[in-house]
Amino acid sequence: MSQTSWVSYRVKERIATITLNRPDALNAMNRDVLQQLAGCLDQAKADGDADAVVITAVGDKVFSAGADIKFLNRASALQVRELAEMATTVTHKIENLGKVVIAAINGHALGGGLEIAEACMLRVAASGALLGHPEVKIGAVAGFGGTTRLPRLIGKGRAADMLLTGRLVTAEEALSMGLVNRVVPFTRLMDETHALLQDILSQSPQAVKLTWEALHRGLDLPIDASAQLGADYFGLAASTEDFRIGTSAFINKTQASFIGK
Structure with missing residues (x-):
């Protein structure tokens, strides 16, 4: 890996692993890191050998310290906004990848680092990790999507507590x-993340995709429209071969073997 290759991509057993690898800067995100992360996400989306994605980082100390503060300190306001727009493009790619994405939080996830994890479907954290949005402590705002996603994950009051005080949890x-779905010892982080992924991937791919879309799209709709969306997706699922396979297996008390169609 060259000195400027700060994000790696590999696929094993149909799971793509995207790894932040800038440990000398606590995996902080600058333009290059965000561009490389975006490229890896595009690769994962197009990769027919990858059914799911894990986003993690090297080591056992830091997932990501967030935006590169040295860059922020010398950048113009327009450059800071441009960095934030790049980051929101990355988080949008994560949410709309069309594949299950799990953040394996190997260490402290702060600011923009936590915002990357918040965009993932699920989050598994190592037991020693600290998480938080300390942006206000440097006179900044959680501008990579934290003010949007954090309250949707944990509620407005808890989000306000974290965002307005900058405290870490x-x-x-x-x-x-x-805020996270599992907490495991660091030594078990990747094994437990893969086990969670395999549990999801053993279900009907069509049902998983439609369920996620109903959750993701329905969250911002009025309750009646959200419920209607769920009913519509239920009907869509019923048009798949997996639906017949699954319902037949239930009736016959056998294990369903889904085919993804």
Whole structure:
């Protein structure tokens, strides 16, 4: 890996792993990191050998410290806004990849680093990790999507507590408030993340995709429209071969073998 290759991509057993690898800067994100991360996401989206994606980082200390503060300190306001727009493009790619994306939070996830994780479908955190949005402590705002996604994940009041004070929470507190889905020892992080992924991937791919779209799209709709969207997707699922396979397996008390059609 060259000195300027700060994000790596590999596929094993139909799972793509995207790894932040800028440990000397605490995996902080500058333009190059965001561009490389975007490129890896595009690769994952197009990769027929990858059914799911894990986003993680090297080491056992830091997932990402967020935006590169040295860059922020010397950048113009327009350059800072441009960096934030690049980051929001990345988080949009994560949410709309069309594949299951899980953040394996190997260490501290702060600011923009946590915002990358918040855009993923699910989050598994190592037990020693700290998570938070300390942006206000440097006179900044959570501008990579944190003010949007965090309240949707944990509620407005809890989000306000974190965003307005900049306080960090342990992985265990993050679990209790719904910010992460699992907390495991660091040594088990990737094994548990893959086990969670395999559990999801063993279900009907069509049902998983439609369920995620109903969740993601329905969250911002009025309750009646959101419920109607769920009903529409239920009907769409019923048009698939997997629906017949699954319902027949239930009736016959056998294990369903989905084919993704």
